[in-house]
Amino acid sequence: MSIQYGPDYVRAIAPYQSGKTIAEVAREFGLDQATIVKLASNENPLGMPESARQAMLDAVAGIGRYPDANGFDLKAAITAKYRVPQEWITLGNGSNDILELAAHAFVQPGQAIMYAQYAFLVYALATQAVGARAIEVPAQDYGHDLAAMARAITPDTKLIYIANPNNPTGTFLPAAAIEAFLKSVPPEVVVVLDEAYNEYLAPELQHESTEWVRTYPNLLVSRTLSKAYGLAGLRVGFGIAQPAVTDLLNRIRQPFNVNSLAQAAAVAALGDTQFLQKSAALNAAGYVQLTEFFDAIDLQYVPSFGNFVLVKVGIDDHAGARINLALLKRGVIVRPVANYGLSQWLRISIGLPQENAIFIDALRTVLKIEAEVKAA
Numbered sequence: 001m002s003i004q005y006g007p008d009y010v011r012a013i014a015p016y017q018s019g020k021t022i023a024e025v026a027r028e029f030g031l032d033q034a035t036i037v038k039l040a041s042n043e044n045p046l047g048m049p050e051s052a053r054q055a056m057l058d059a060v061a062g063i064g065r066y067p068d069a070n071g072f073d074l075k076a077a078i079t080a081k082y083r084v085p086q087e088w089i090t091l092g093n094g095s096n097d098i099l100e101l102a103a104h105a106f107v108q109p110g111q112a113i114m115y116a117q118y119a120f121l122v123y124a125l126a127t128q129a130v131g132a133r134a135i136e137v138p139a140q141d142y143g144h145d146l147a148a149m150a151r152a153i154t155p156d157t158k159l160i161y162i163a164n165p166n167n168p169t170g171t172f173l174p175a176a177a178i179e180a181f182l183k184s185v186p187p188e189v190v191v192v193l194d195e196a197y198n199e200y201l202a203p204e205l206q207h208e209s210t211e212w213v214r215t216y217p218n219l220l221v222s223r224t225l226s227k228a229y230g231l232a233g234l235r236v237g238f239g240i241a242q243p244a245v246t247d248l249l250n251r252i253r254q255p256f257n258v259n260s261l262a263q264a265a266a267v268a269a270l271g272d273t274q275f276l277q278k279s280a281a282l283n284a285a286g287y288v289q290l291t292e293f294f295d296a297i298d299l300q301y302v303p304s305f306g307n308f309v310l311v312k313v314g315i316d317d318h319a320g321a322r323i324n325l326a327l328l329k330r331g332v333i334v335r336p337v338a339n340y341g342l343s344q345w346l347r348i349s350i351g352l353p354q355e356n357a358i359f360i361d362a363l364r365t366v367l368k369i370e371a372e373v374k375a376a
């Protein structure tokens with residue numbers, strides 16, 4: 001018998017499946033990389049802001065030295081933008097880092113972590129990584145059922161993840177619902193409010209959630225530079241919480257978890273409101289483009305508040321995988337979500353207008369062929 005290393009709960013983890021890269025799809029399907037459209041990882045179709053690119057190039061000269069472990073300049077930029085003290089900030093290697101740090105800092109093996117059905121998969125992974133017990137609360141209309149979550153809290157529940165908007169469903173919880181939930185959670189339970197898509201919300205839906213951090217010492221707000229700010233490849237995000245929470249996160253984080261190029265680029269991107277506005281406007285237009293098509297051919301989709309749309313492409317349990325493969329053969333990469341228990345659905349990231357158009361054409365053709373095969 002071969003030796004089994006590590007605890008059972010680590011061996012039980014299924015590896016995270018990321019979106020296929022353009023190079024992978026080109027190799028697998030014999031396609032020209034230049035013709036491939038990738039709408040699979042909720043990246044910003046504009047790429048990185050020019051301001052961030054310039055800041056990063058300037059920072060290259062200092063790459064022989066370690067990064068600033070305390071991220072002074074980046075924290076100053078966050079402080080200025082969100083009007084929170086520097087002691088409230090934890091920098092992360094992507095906000096994924098913040099989500100994981102929270103599990104490691106606040107939960108012991110055997111204790112419980114709560115999240116919603118269809119919520120971002122990283123919550124389940126972080127739960128497993130620390131040997132915690134998952135409390136997965138059934139979704140309501142593909143989103144969080146906060147009342148049910150409040151009722152499901154057990155004495156050993158130490159951490160709750162809320163994604164707002166949620167990925168992959170795109171659902172959104174209004175400020176009043178979040179606030180009512182925060183009021184109902186016992187103060188010893190840490191709540192992570194993951195706002196990776198906050199910058200895409202219409203202004204009237206945006207709430208300054210850092211205000212809640214002032215009132216609720218058990219709240220950790222998590223933000224990322226990967227989506228609207230266009231820096232996914234650099235890996236930078238941050239958490240905002242009162243010192244009692246922030247101090248613990250900073251004790252277990254790697255001292256140099258955010259590299260110098262990422263820090264420099266993030267400072268520039270945070271100040272680039274023009275880029276942010278352009279990204280949000282492009283996204284809003286792309287959402288209309290995609291959903292008008294879905295409406296026209298009667299495809300069900302979940303109304304989305306993020307930079308992606310979850311659409312139902314069939315009624316059998318292989319529909320998502322089958323349509324995904326057919327799209328891949330046509331050089332269109334989207335995201336199958338069977339691993340979320342959504343095997344009839346695909347998640348489409350909103351791209352540039354011409355990328356959305358290529359996807360629309362490909363899906364129209366693929367569904368037409370499906371219908372013809374079924375009729376024959």
Ligand SMILES: *Cc1c(COP(=O)(O)O)cnc(C)c1O
Nearest residue numbers: 094095096120167196224226237
């Ligand atoms: C993309 C995403 C993140 C963050 O990703 P990072 O690149 O690690 O910052 C966090 N939460 C949700 C719900 C996401 O979709």
